[in-house]
Amino acid sequence: MANLGDRFKTGDSCVASGSYVFDGYTSEPSTPQPTQEERVIPLERGRVFPPIRSTNRGAYWKLQRLQ
Template sequence: MYKTGESAPVSGDYVFVSLVNPYARCTPTAEERVIPLSRGETFPPLSSCGESCYRTLQRQW
């Protein structure tokens, strides 16, 4: 899993797994559930609420 602030190791689509803060009241939007990132790009926080999250690689391209 990859955390907000880390760099993407490979280019691909990354899917939301969970929030870093389990007590945060935030639900990702449909657009935030899966995001494309190029190798070296930084994993962003959820734009809808600014919370950090964990993601995993869904599909490499």
């Protein structure tokens, strides 16, 4: 079970359905930032955390709300 604030990265399997917020890239540099639409994603348990499509880069995702 995941707790609010837990951090995951692109490629990890989602352990708890919820809302996840972008929390940085997995590699430098930290720019450009993702689009507004990409900053918060809903994800269901068992799905894989996605990359940021607009930059084609791996990302860290932080759980902000459980479903």
